Structures are given as structure tokens and as C-alpha cells.
Amino acid sequence: xxxxxxxxxxxxxxxxxxxxxxxxxxxxxxxxxxxxxxxxxxxxxxxxxxxxxxxxxxxxxxxxxxxxxxxxxxxxxxx
Amino acid sequence: xxxxxxxxxxxxxxxxxxxxxxxxxxxxxxxxxxxxxxxxxxxxxxxxxxxxxxxxxxxxxxxxxxxxxxxxxxxxxxxxxxxxxxxxxxxxxxxxxxxxxxxxxxxxxxxxxxxxxxxxxxxxxxxxxxxxxxxxxxxxxxxxxxxxxxxxxxxxxxxxxxxxxxxxxxxxxxxxxxxxxxxxxxxxxxxxxxxxxxxxxxxxxxxxxxxxxxxxxxxxxxxxxxxxxxxxxxxxxxxxxxxxxxxxxxxxxxxxxxxxxxxxxxxxxxxxxxxxxxxxxxxx
Numbered sequence: 001x002x003x004x005x006x007x008x009x010x011x012x013x014x015x016x017x018x019x020x021x022x023x024x025x026x027x028x029x030x031x032x033x034x035x036x037x038x039x040x041x042x043x044x045x046x047x048x049x050x051x052x053x054x055x056x057x058x059x060x061x062x063x064x065x066x067x068x069x070x071x072x073x074x075x076x077x078x079x
Numbered sequence: 080x081x082x083x084x085x086x087x088x089x090x091x092x093x094x095x096x097x098x099x100x101x102x103x104x105x106x107x108x109x110x111x112x113x114x115x116x117x118x119x120x121x122x123x124x125x126x127x128x129x130x131x132x133x134x135x136x137x138x139x140x141x142x143x144x145x146x147x148x149x150x151x152x153x154x155x156x157x158x159x160x161x162x163x164x165x166x167x168x169x170x171x172x173x174x175x176x177x178x179x180x181x182x183x184x185x186x187x188x189x190x191x192x193x194x195x196x197x198x199x200x201x202x203x204x205x206x207x208x209x210x211x212x213x214x215x216x217x218x219x220x221x222x223x224x225x226x227x228x229x230x231x232x233x234x235x236x237x238x239x240x241x242x243x244x245x246x247x248x249x250x251x252x253x254x255x256x257x258x259x260x261x262x263x264x265x266x267x268x269x270x271x272x273x274x275x276x277x278x279x280x281x282x283x284x285x286x287x288x289x290x291x292x293x294x295x296x297x298x299x300x301x302x303x304x305x306x307x308x309x310x311x312x313x314x315x316x317x318x319x320x321x322x323x324x325x326x327x328x329x330x331x332x333x334x335x336x337x338x339x340x341x342x343x344x345x346x347x348x349x350x351x352x353x354x355x356x357x358x359x360x361x362x363x
């Protein structure tokens with residue numbers, strides 16, 4: 001396998017840093033955060049009465065649920 | 080309004096300072112190990128080169144962020160902070176509950192020293208230092224292996240600090256304040272490191288990581304919420320309420336997990352004691 005040039009090596013290392021940074025060994029946190037933010041955006045954009053108040057309550061509680069799922073996974077010894 | 084702005088700035092400074100301090104402790108462990116095994120010059124050269132590159136990164140990327148639309152910036156950066164903060168908080172909770180080994184700086188230091196002690200001769204670059212100016216002779220005498228390890232340690236740990244400074248600073252419209260808080264952490268931890276040398280294990284790292292995790296998750300929730308047009312009651316003061324909410328929840332989860340762990344250990348101990356009585360002579 002030919003040796004990569006240094007710009008390619010830097011780009012690969014940079015990409016690897018971001019994957020490690022965002023995914024690491026807890027992909028459920030990234031997926032969970034995206035799902036939660038998507039759901040909160042949908043609630044806030046629904047335009048119904050009190051939608052913003054529902055989103056305010058939903059966001060922290062849903063984030064806590066994501067953390068709980070990740071902790072449960074860690075505790076069950078999957079990782 | 081002024082009170083709200085001050086609250087936001089105080090939380091920003093505390094979050095950036097603590098995050099930078101934690102990362103600096105990790106970087107300092109590596110730099111001290113290089114200093115002990117390969118010489119101060121190599122450790123210092125690698126660390127300074129990394130700090131210069133990180134500074135250039137902040138100077139280059141920081142002003143560019145101003146041109147991104149605010150709601151997009153808040154949503155993306157808030158999301159980043161949220162994921163990053165959840166990772167810190169998760170690890171800190173698991174460590175506090177005794178379900179994960181604590182970060183042992185002494186063990187990391189010993190590991191680095193052992194690794195570096197077996198890496199070639201000191202002053203690998205000495206051949207290059209036979210001629211030229213005083214500066215190039217100084218550079219030529221630097222142990223390259225040590226300098227590279229020091230550079231990598233400081234750069235990789237520092238990159239996380241840069242991300243925190245840029246994300247928290249840009250969403251709060253105060254990158255210079257965030258950079259100042261990070262700089263203060265670098266100076267404080269550097270000074271403590273110079274005084275206590277290898278006793279970095281005395282730093283209450285998990286408590287600091289827990290605090291940083293709570294703040295990053297709170298900032299992340301707040302800014303990503305702003306980005307998707309959630310109207311927080313009390314504006315910036317909602318950050319304090321979020322810190323309190325997540326803090327209480329983390330405390331409750333740690334207690335729950337630690338309680339379950341000790342209950343599980345007790346019942347496992349009773350089971351093993353019931354099935355296999357250990358003769359007294361075995362303990363003798």
C-alpha cells in the first residue's frame with residue numbers, strides 16, 4: 001500500500017478526530033441528541049398554542065432520557 | 080438584562096476555565112513525563128509549538144464564525160456542545176458511581192515515562208546542531224521523540240479546549256472572554272504543575288469533569304433550543320435553571336447507580352458465601 005502524502009494524512013487525522021470527538025464509543029448520544037433536537041424543532045414549529053412551552057419542558061427531559069439510555073447501556077456491560 | 084448578561088458571562092467563564100483546566104491537567108501529565116525522561120527542552124519545545132498552532136487555529140476560525148447566520152450557528156454549536164457535554168457527564172456519573180475506573184494521572188505518568196524511556200537515544204537531533212545560528216543549534220539539540228510526544232499531547236488535549244472556546248465563545252458573542260478564561264486555566268494549571276510536579280492525581284478531576292459536563296449540557300440545551308426557536312423563560316437566566324436541573328438529576332442518578340452497585344455486591348457476596356463457605360485456614 002503506497003504511503004499517503006502529508007496533506008492526506010492530516011485530513012484523515014482531522015476526520016478521525018471529529019469522529020472520535022462526536023461518536024467515540026457512545027453513538028447513542030449523538031443519535032439521541034439529533035432525534036431530540038429534531039423533535040423539539042418540530043414541536044416549536046408546529047404553531048399550536050403553548051408549543052414553545054411544551055418544547056421548553058420537552059428538551060431537557062428528553063436530553064435526560066438520552067443520558068439515561070446511555071448509562072443503562074454502560075451498566076448492562078455492552079461497552 | 081444586565082444581571083442576565085453577567086450571569087451568562089460568569090457561567091461562560093467558569094465552564095471554559097474548568098474545561099480547559101481538566102484538559103490541561105491531562106496535557107501536563109504528558110509534558111512532565113517528557114520533561115523527566117527526555118529533558119525540559121524537548122517538553123517545552125513540543126508544548127510551545129502546539130500552543131502556537133492552537134492559537135493560530137482560534138485566530139483563524141474565530142472571526143470566520145461571525146459570518147454564519149446566528150440561528151444556524153446556535154443550533155449546530157448547541158448540538159455539538161450537547162453531545163460533547165453528554166459524553167463528559169456520562170463518564171463523570173459512571174466514575175462517581177464507581178462503575179468506571181477513575182482517571183489516574185499517576186498511572187498515565189508512569190506509563191508515559193516507561194514508554195519514553197525505551198524510545199531511542201536522547202538528543203536524536205544533535206547531529207543537526209553542529210553549525211548554524213544559536214537558535215538553530217538550540218533547536219538541533221532538542222530531542223525529537225520527546226518534542227513530538229509533548230506536541231501531540233498538548234495539541235490533542237488543546238484541540239478540545241479550542242472547540243469549547245470557539246463554541247461557547249461564539250454563541251455567547253464573546254470569544255475573547257472565553258479565550259481569556261482558557262488562558263487563565265493554562266497559566267493556573269501550569270503554575271500548579273510546576274510547583275507540585277508529579278502530584279497531579281491530587282486534582283479532583285472527576286468533580287471538575289462533572290461540573291464541566293453539567294455546564295456544557297446546559298449551554299448545549301439552551302443554545303440549540305434558541306437555534307430551533309424555543310423561547311426560554313427568563314432568557315439567559317434559563318441556563319442557571321438548566322444547570323440546577325441537570326445537577327440535581329446527575330446527583331440522583333449517581334446515588335441510584337451507586338446504591339444498586341453496592342446492593343448487587345452485597346447479594347453477590349451473600350450468594351457466594353452461602354454456596355462456597357470459605358474455610359478459616361485459607362485466610363491465614
